[in-house]
Amino acid sequence: MLAVMELQVHYGGIAAVKGISFAVEENEIVCLIGANGAGKTSTLKALARMIPSHGEIHYGDQRIETLPSHELIAMGLALVPEGRGVFARLTVAENLMMGAYHRNDAKGIGADLERIHALLPRLMERRNQVAGTLSGGEQQMLAIGRALMGRPRLLLLDEPSMGLAPLMVQKVFEVVRKVAAEGVTVLLVEQNARLALEVCSRGYVMESGSITIADTSAALLADARVRTAYLGE
Amino acid sequence: MEILLQQIINGLTTGSVYAVVALGYTMVYGVIQLINFAHGEVVMIGAMVAFSIITALAGSSMPPLIIVLAGVMAAIPACMLMGYLLERVAYRPLRHAPRLAPLITAIGMSIILQHLALMVWGRSPLAFPQIIDNRVFGVGGAAISSVQIAIILLSLTMMAGLSWFVYRTRFGIAIRATAENVHVAGLMGVNADRVIAATFVIGAGLGAVAGVMYGTYYGIAHYTMGFSLGLKAFSAAVLGGIGNIAGAMLGGLLLGLVEALGTGYVGELTDLCTWPMAQGWLAEQCADGGHFVVFGSNYQEVFAFLMLILVLVFRPSGLLGERVSERA
Numbered sequence: 126m127l128a129v130m131e132l133q134v135h136y137g138g139i140a141a142v143k144g145i146s147f148a149v150e151e152n153e154i155v156c157l158i159g160a161n162g163a164g165k166t167s168t169l170k171a172l173a174r175m176i177p178s179h180g181e182i183h184y185g186d187q188r189i190e191t192l193p194s195h196e197l198i199a200m201g202l203a204l205v206p207e208g209r210g211v212f213a214r215l216t217v218a219e220n221l222m223m224g225a226y227h228r229n230d231a232k233g234i235g236a237d238l239e240r241i242h243a244l245l246p247r248l249m250e251r252r253n254q255v256a257g258t259l260s261g262g263e264q265q266m267l268a269i270g271r272a273l274m275g276r277p278r279l280l281l282l283d284e285p286s287m288g289l290a291p292l293m294v295q296k297v298f299e300v301v302r303k304v305a306a307e308g309v310t311v312l313l314v315e316q317n318a319r320l321a322l323e324v325c326s327r328g329y330v331m332e333s334g335s336i337t338i339a340d341t342s343a344a345l346l347a348d349a350r351v352r353t354a355y356l357g358e
Numbered sequence: 359m360e361i362l363l364q365q366i367i368n369g370l371t372t373g374s375v376y377a378v379v380a381l382g383y384t385m386v387y388g389v390i391q392l393i394n395f396a397h398g399e400v401v402m403i404g405a406m407v408a409f410s411i412i413t414a415l416a417g418s419s420m421p422p423l424i425i426v427l428a429g430v431m432a433a434i435p436a437c438m439l440m441g442y443l444l445e446r447v448a449y450r451p452l453r454h455a456p457r458l459a460p461l462i463t464a465i466g467m468s469i470i471l472q473h474l475a476l477m478v479w480g481r482s483p484l485a486f487p488q489i490i491d492n493r494v495f496g497v498g499g500a501a502i503s504s505v506q507i508a509i510i511l512l513s514l515t516m517m518a519g520l521s522w523f524v525y526r527t528r529f530g531i532a533i534r535a536t537a538e539n540v541h542v543a544g545l546m547g548v549n550a551d552r553v554i555a556a557t558f559v560i561g562a563g564l565g566a567v568a569g570v571m572y573g574t575y576y577g578i579a580h581y582t583m584g585f586s587l588g589l590k591a592f593s594a595a596v597l598g599g600i601g602n603i604a605g606a607m608l609g610g611l612l613l614g615l616v617e618a619l620g621t622g623y624v625g626e627l628t629d630l631c632t633w634p635m636a637q638g639w640l641a642e643q644c645a646d647g648g649h650f651v652v653f654g655s656n657y658q659e660v661f662a663f664l665m666l667i668l669v670l671v672f673r674p675s676g677l678l679g680e681r682v683s684e685r686a
């Protein structure tokens with residue numbers, strides 16, 4: 126579904142992503158783990174065309190590296206950005222409406238609202254509240270719900286656990302699992318490697334702009350290098 | 359009491375024009391954090407275009423209302439096109455330049471448009487032809503003219519229409535989302551270029567009507583009228599909280615009221631003959647009910663800027679410019 130070849134991202138003269146290649150198959154949950162500053166967020170931003178990059182990005186049977194960011198959601202590619210990026214001054218309902226901005230099927234949008242209502246009941250209780258007044262966890266749920274309103278086929282998630290209390294992190298990951306179970310392919314970027322590897326089937330380890338290890342989650346959880354560097358053992 | 363009521367009526371009239379012009383500043387600022395200094399000139403060109411049409415048709419047998427409407431209907435698309443071109447030609451290429459560059463460009467565009475108008479319409483002001491029967495109604499000792507009623511009602515209608523558009527329609531929500539975070543709005547499929555162009559076009563369309571109203575109220579249109587009108591409307595936008603749509607409306611009306619009341623009372627308040635301590639050394643001037651006025655009503659222009667300074671000192675974010683916290 127997604128194949129990345131020799132992806133490079135530069136900020137000024139500094140290389141943040143140094144020619145990485147990886148792939149995500151349909152219906153997989155794949156994670157990209159690594160320390161702060163390894164280039165994970167830059168990789169996702171490049172995939173969502175929010176920053177310029179070099180290298181090939183194949184999505185389905187199309188090349189998307191030359192497309193503008195706003196054309197991707199209609200193709201089924203959604204990103205939940207780092208720090209959630211909810212529209213703080215818009216209400217919860219308006220945020221969700223923005224998620225479906227590119228769609229014109231009022232019926233389908235209504236059905237998806239129902240679906241998200243079932244998935245995130247707490248959120249819907251606050252639908253007329255301004256999103257900036259939600260807690261961090263609720264904002265993360267809203268960001269995911271908003272992305273789902275676009276009916277994505279591939280969901281890119283950037284650090285959904287960031288800044289959340291452990292209990293909330295559990296809930297967020299539960300939602301990610303449910304979303305994946307509904308047939309959405311997920312590429313998950315996380316610093317919390319243990320949690321990420323528990324929901325993912327495969328993982329890539331990123332270190333200072335390069336992918337150093339690629340394996341199944343089970344193998345990564347057993348890998349001595351991963352255990353000492355990312356699992357704190 | 360009559361003066362108070364009269365000045366409130368006058369203040370609401372000019373204030374509603376300021377409010378409509380201020381919306382153009384605040385919408386653009388909200389989306390790209392640019393103060394479009396050329397907006398006042400767009401408003402001026404709206405008035406000039408409309409006045410030309412109205413003057414040309416004034417001799418015909420068409421009903422006056424239709425003639426004025428024809429003028430407005432010509433001014434709106436002309437200004438919308440100008441707003442679009444301004445953004446496309448002058449500001450879009452500088453979208454990622456340091457913020458000073460588009461600001462200087464805005465001032466440059468303002469000067470260019472002003473001189474363009476000077477070349478087209480000349481140095482002397484265009485007068486509004488005497489075609490409408492401006493009836494005056496008495497309310498509680500004060501007077502309100504049909505032009506004033508029309509200006510206030512039309513402005514309120516436009517403000518209500520814009521609020522509905524921005525708060526209730528899908529594209530309006532996209533404008534607010536883009537104002538808050540252009541990158542995330544892009545992820546939702548919002549084409550930022552289109553939203554930015556739309557704010558210029560909508561602001562210019564509103565400005566066109568405001569220009570015609572302002573010109574009709576004072577009876578003249580002139581190539582320099584956009585400067586002070588624009589600066590006052592900009593002050594109104596800052597007063598309400600720049601970037602905030604409701605704030606621009608409130609700020610405009612408030613500024614109009616303060617200006618009218620200030621102008622109405624400044625002469626009386628600064629008449630030193632009414633000050634006990636000055637009476638000794640002004641005895642000669644004040645004899646037989648004489649006056650010694652320090653600041654007369656020609657100080658009208660001062661109030662808008664005095665208010666701007668006070669806001670910037672005491673409440674820089676403006677009256678409604680409170681920021682909602684981005685993180686819980």
